[in-house]
Amino acid sequence: MLRIAVPNKGSLSEPAAEMLREAGYRQRRDSRELVLPDPDNDVEFFFLRPRDIAVYVGAGTVDVGITGRDLLLDSESAASEHLRLGFARSTFRFAAPAAQDLQDASEIAGRRVATSYPVLVRAYLAERGVAPSEIVRLDGAVETAIRLGVADVIADVVETGTTLRAAGLAIFGEPILRSEAVLVRRSDGDEPAGLDVLTRRLQGVMTAHEYVLMDYDVPLALVDEAVAITPGLESPTVSPLHNREWAAVRAMVRRSDTNRVMDTLYDLGARAILVTSIHACRL
Ligand SMILES: Nc1ncnc2c1ncn2[C@@H]1O[C@H](COP(=O)(O)OP(=O)(O)OP(=O)(O)O)[C@@H](O)[C@H]1O
Ligand SMILES: O=P(O)(O)OC[C@H]1O[C@H](OP(=O)(O)OP(=O)(O)O)[C@H](O)[C@@H]1O
Numbered sequence: 001m002l003r004i005a006v007p008n009k010g011s012l013s014e015p016a017a018e019m020l021r022e023a024g025y026r027q028r029r030d031s032r033e034l035v036l037p038d039p040d041n042d043v044e045f046f047f048l049r050p051r052d053i054a055v056y057v058g059a060g061t062v063d064v065g066i067t068g069r070d071l072l073l074d075s076e077s078a079a080s081e082h083l084r085l086g087f088a089r090s091t092f093r094f095a096a097p098a099a100q101d102l103q104d105a106s107e108i109a110g111r112r113v114a115t116s117y118p119v120l121v122r123a124y125l126a127e128r129g130v131a132p133s134e135i136v137r138l139d140g141a142v143e144t145a146i147r148l149g150v151a152d153v154i155a156d157v158v159e160t161g162t163t164l165r166a167a168g169l170a171i172f173g174e175p176i177l178r179s180e181a182v183l184v185r186r187s188d189g190d191e192p193a194g195l196d197v198l199t200r201r202l203q204g205v206m207t208a209h210e211y212v213l214m215d216y217d218v219p220l221a222l223v224d225e226a227v228a229i230t231p232g233l234e235s236p237t238v239s240p241l242h243n244r245e246w247a248a249v250r251a252m253v254r255r256s257d258t259n260r261v262m263d264t265l266y267d268l269g270a271r272a273i274l275v276t277s278i279h280a281c282r283l
């Protein structure tokens with residue numbers, strides 16, 4: 001049985017459970033459940049703190065886990081990224097009171113930095129030869145650290161930037177890291193049995209979100225031009241129609257391109273252009 005660690009709380013928890021549900025796995029109904037066997041799919045879920053997941057995976061007590069790239073790197077555990085999952089995207093940034101108008105990470109020299117990710121911050125500054133006077137490790141609500149006088153600068157997760165603005169802080173310097181949810185596995189050792197199936201299922205969910213199925217009819221003489229507009233992933237399906245002068249085409253199209261592609265096809269002379277969502281897929 002593949003042992004899979006899943007975040008029990010926080011920003012990662014709900015979207016991770018939703019993705020696993022879409023991939024056909026059982027998910028818990030009660031947030032107090034800590035372990036959930038799914039014998040039909042030959043896996044077992046362990047609901048753990050997101051920050052601890054890479055530690056358990058690195059120690060080999062669970063086979064794989066879902067966590068954030070930032071949490072993985074800050075854990076220094078023997079786990080590594082196996083698959084990007086595309087949700088819980090964030091950037092990790094330095095910020096300071098807007099009035100101070102700091103511009104660059106080099107200005108952190110001699111200043112105190114508060115963060116929940118001390119390993120990431122220490123490594124980033126060390127690489128650039130910047131020596132802060134202190135790195136203050138906090139569990140959360142890092143934005144308040146400056147007002148309370150324990151730090152001059154913070155390094156924190158930024159999604160929309162609302163929290164920083166509300167605290168009167170402004171981002172400065174380059175992003176320290178771009179993060180998203182990732183599937184992690186142990187860095188060394190054999191690939192755990194069943195990881196290939198989990199990976200394909202999760203990739204299937206991502207592809208189903210990312211692509212739509214587009215069907216349209218097009219005059220035979222225009223099929224080549226139409227197919228160049230919708231090349232699909234491998235090759236589009238072209239089928240004959242009862243009216244022999246026309247053909248039907250079916251291809252996968254990036255969801256974000258849907259309307260642009262429909263406009264282009266219509267201008268070319270395609271008609272009856274239909275778009276359907278993909279429920280699940282294996283490529
Ligand atoms: N708006 C956000 N706030 C916090 N973390 C976010 C956000 N958006 C994405 N993330 C990602 O979620 C992970 C952090 O999850 P975690 O559960 O530790 O923090 P949290 O959502 O702030 O929960 P908590 O309230 O327990 O601190 C990181 O990988 C982070 O990059
Ligand atoms: O850029 P934003 O969209 O505002 O989101 C980012 C903020 O959200 C999180 O805090 P959370 O509310 O989880 O509180 P915490 O600091 O106690 O973790 C995170 O730590 C940032 O502070």
Ligand SMILES: [Mg+2]
Nearest residue numbers: 010139140141
């Ligand atoms: Mg938080």
